[in-house]
Amino acid sequence: MTRSAPHAWHGVPTPDGPAVVVGVIPGQSAAVVQEAARLARAMSAGLVCVWSDAARTFVARDPDGTLVTTPLDPDHVDDREDEVAAEVELAAEVERVLEGSDVPWRFVYTVGEASRELARLGQESGAAMIVIGSRRPGLGGWMNHLIGGSTAGHLAHTQPLPVTIVPQEHP
Template structure:
């Protein structure tokens, strides 16, 4: 997936912002007056937090894939419902496209999709930013 996202960023001469949404978190910034605070877009995590560990692994993976592309990139760990959190981040940074990789494999991933629905479908039906899906390299 990284190769496709990096190709797209390189072809458009734009930086790549990767995001990991902590699935064990929730949006806390909606106040009763509908004020939006930046807390979920910049959560403070302990180094041994599962989301911080997953984010570090993702950062290593992206750094290895980026070699040779010359694309500026960064990684953000964000919180909340994945579709809403990705949409909020895309809006906050003025993203032109949300690029989404294929869902992870395994039994629990299937259970999660049955319970919460397809992230791709939820993004397509809730966002104003175009969404690009990257198929699994195993397909």
């Protein structure tokens, strides 16, 4: 099992009002987070950057907010260093993208199906909207869409918040 402590807010002041929730994934175009930050700034809102790790499942949440997870694959060796490194690396990438931004933001690591987790965190944070990137270009993005469906489509049909789709930059 792996434990993931909650990440603190960056920037001042910590927002009291609505938030913009943005889905982040490893290797995603920086344009998605940058556009979400631009929208949050225009709305005087905080930015909640969410990575929902679909390869892991929820075990428990400690009173301090620490998330306890385990791999879905029973044959996977739960190497804490690798799991924590992936989370820390993505959080650091988000921090690099938002460096110099005047928008208060925080990184949230969660597990499970992305559209469900984005909708849940949107509701919990009183979000004004959810921002996600379009599917990746090419065969890999098409296959992910074919197998898992569209996160945007799932969100648009299952919860009341507006969904903004940001095109990923094409190479």
